[in-house]
Amino acid sequence: DVKVTQSSRYLVKRTGEKVFLECVQDMDHENMFWYRQDPGLGLRLIYFSYDVKMKEKGDIPEGYSVSREKKERFSLILESASTNQTSMYLCASSLSGSLPLGDTQYFGPGTRLTVL
């Protein structure tokens, strides 16, 4: 079974703090993804990575950065958290590199971040 884990289920931070969300997958997947999920807006892609040290912007990268130093780990960084970044953050991974068509993504349990 594919296992994607996220470092925290719930996180509360203050405005202006630097926030790290960590994601680890144990299936040697090439691709990793960060989404945010908001009521009425569905899931939106923030960033993804198809290889170590590689990253691609998704639909809403503003205010976020990412880091992938090891294949199994993908970090989402909020350089200076703001209240409009309060959301559910979901990490996912998929097997094949370079994001081929139809590659199935497997998701972690999510981190519910609140920025006060």
Next chain:
Amino acid sequence: AQKVTQAQTEISVVEKEDVTLDCVYETRDTTYYLFWYKQPPSGELVFLIRRNSFDEQNEISGRYSWNFQKSTSSFNFTITASQVVDSAVYFCALSDHYGNNRLAFGKGNQVVVIP
């Protein structure tokens, strides 16, 4: 333009009733993939099914079944004899070349099964 439309926001059913979730998609491609995911209250999206555009066979997996109709651009999902554990948000998603192979998700259907 929305690529994946799930029109019913919230659906309530009494346990043991059947429930069908509609998914209508839009794509210019002839080759594409469709997915369904389940998100229970715990939050994790659970992969249910993947279907490519050349495979129009309907699929059944236990109490779950899927009806793919290319002619109407729909990929509907039916839960037969619903149970309380089926209470979740269900997402339909599309992957096509036009979208750079990324997943485009619908807004989701909240299913509430009443005991």
